[in-house]
Amino acid sequence: MVLGLTIGALVSLICGLDRVAILQVMISRPIVAAPLTALLLGDPMIGLQIGVMVELLWLARLPVGAAVPPDDTQVAIAGSVLVIILGQSLPASGTELLLLCLFVTIPLGKVGQYFDRYARQYNVRLVKRVSAALSRGSFLAAEGQHLRGLISFSLSSLGTYTIIILGGWSVIPILWPYVQQPLSYSSSWMQLAFPLVGITVILGTINVSRAITLFCASFCMAFLLMWLV
Amino acid sequence: MAISRRTRLHIWFRLLLLQASWNFETLQGIGFFYALFPGLRKLYSKEKLPEVSLKYIDYFNTHVYFAPLVAGAVLRLEEDRASGSVAPEVEIEDFKEMVAAPYAAIGDAFFWGGLRPLAAGVALFFAVKGILWAPLIFLLLYNIVPIWIRTVFFSRGYHQGLKSVEFIQRHKLPDLAIHTKETAVVVLGGLSALMVFSQLTEHQLPSWLGMLTLIPMIMLGLVARKGFSTLLLVIITVSTIFLLGLFWADVVQLIVF
Numbered sequence: 001m002v003l004g005l006t007i008g009a010l011v012s013l014i015c016g017l018d019r020v021a022i023l024q025v026m027i028s029r030p031i032v033a034a035p036l037t038a039l040l041l042g043d044p045m046i047g048l049q050i051g052v053m054v055e056l057l058w059l060a061r062l063p064v065g066a067a068v069p070p071d072d073t074q075v076a077i078a079g080s081v082l083v084i085i086l087g088q089s090l091p092a093s094g095t096e097l098l099l100l101c102l103f104v105t106i107p108l109g110k111v112g113q114y115f116d117r118y119a120r121q122y123n124v125r126l127v128k129r130v131s132a133a134l135s136r137g138s139f140l141a142a143e144g145q146h147l148r149g150l151i152s153f154s155l156s157s158l159g160t161y162t163i164i165i166l167g168g169w170s171v172i173p174i175l176w177p178y179v180q181q182p183l184s185y186s187s188s189w190m191q192l193a194f195p196l197v198g199i200t201v202i203l204g205t206i207n208v209s210r211a212i213t214l215f216c217a218s219f220c221m222a223f224l225l226m227w228l229v
Numbered sequence: 230m231a232i233s234r235r236t237r238l239h240i241w242f243r244l245l246l247l248q249a250s251w252n253f254e255t256l257q258g259i260g261f262f263y264a265l266f267p268g269l270r271k272l273y274s275k276e277k278l279p280e281v282s283l284k285y286i287d288y289f290n291t292h293v294y295f296a297p298l299v300a301g302a303v304l305r306l307e308e309d310r311a312s313g314s315v316a317p318e319v320e321i322e323d324f325k326e327m328v329a330a331p332y333a334a335i336g337d338a339f340f341w342g343g344l345r346p347l348a349a350g351v352a353l354f355f356a357v358k359g360i361l362w363a364p365l366i367f368l369l370l371y372n373i374v375p376i377w378i379r380t381v382f383f384s385r386g387y388h389q390g391l392k393s394v395e396f397i398q399r400h401k402l403p404d405l406a407i408h409t410k411e412t413a414v415v416v417l418g419g420l421s422a423l424m425v426f427s428q429l430t431e432h433q434l435p436s437w438l439g440m441l442t443l444i445p446m447i448m449l450g451l452v453a454r455k456g457f458s459t460l461l462l463v464i465i466t467v468s469t470i471f472l473l474g475l476f477w478a479d480v481v482q483l484i485v486f
Binding site (some may be wrong): 017020021022023024025027029031032036037039044045050051052055056057058059060061062063064065066070101106107110120121122123124126129130131134135136137139142143145146147148149150151182183185186188189190192193194195196197198199200201202203204205207208212213214215216217218219220221222223226227 | 241246248249250252253254255256258259260262263266271278279282283286290293294297333337339341342343345346349352353356360361362363366367371372375379407410411413414415416417418419420421422423424425426428431432434436439440442443446447449450451452454459460462463464468471472473474475477478
């Protein structure tokens, strides 16, 4: 269990940095981060399922300028860790546990938004420090201050991960006996609903004229083709 | 004095850390200074360097993948300014300010608004089918263009200086962004159809029911356009399905007994 949580924390740190601070090669996207976490914990299919459900949810929230979207990276990573670890300790497995974990972790993605904002606010101090270092001709110190910004973003990622894990850990075992049976009636439909809601949000916010027409035409064509074949 | 290829490579790698100190006051300002510093150090004396460097930590914000283009052009302008051989047509600070915002707008529309949903949509086709390569497909599809832009545009920026703006104009990226978004919408339409069809087949329900999915989807899309949060839409949708599931289970129980 400790090893699982530590592996999750490491992935959370690396993927969290990719989100804003370094590279931006998109290993922070849920479709990558969740299967990666789950693969390291020994059950990649769970990660893939979580990736499918979370990937599109906040994809329409663009990280434009100073806008900070909810932290779907940590939701996906912590969700995968919780499903795999709780699946071993609770008398539970399957889609129902996965859904319950996501119900708890998705709202906590907002916490990541606050942490991220706080990290960016904290980094404002670096501007004065870099300025002071440059004024006294200490270039190495100025460069070092830039890299210190990574600490804020790392702490923000780890903080979000910890809160989601703690939240899930304290709530899920209590809720599980009450919701296991009711969830089983509609679990597969709920699993379908997550990506579809994400797609509708993208559809509603994407800046394309005739987006709905294009979407409906594509949906109907694909559907008819599958039906005929 | 020309900046060596080795130094330019050093700068390119440092641009990967552009946003390490992102903050609400100067945004990417410190990062831009950090990236260009190896070049500035080659161009200016130790006495002049603090004064030049201080100009770079001011406000700067552009799209992270277009930053190498700006950096390349600025490097060329700095070279000209340091050598004093060419009278600058425009001040470097003005140039940065002039190009950063339009490049940011183009980049946001193309990468975040178009390419990312498109790559995610294609990768999800594989993920829905349970193919574990889906994340790699996403990374491959998404990263080809950004890596190309980061590399080639940096080189163009350095070699063309101010004229790099014309290079961007030639590529008609705003038009490309619109086409990419349209393609993303089409792909997401196909993906929705696949997910709904698979679900109906799995539950042995008539396929025509799937067409009805379009009604709530369009309604939710219109609600999202009004500014409702994704979280709220998820809660509403999932709660509705949950309650319908409970209701249906009760109905089945009544029929059985």
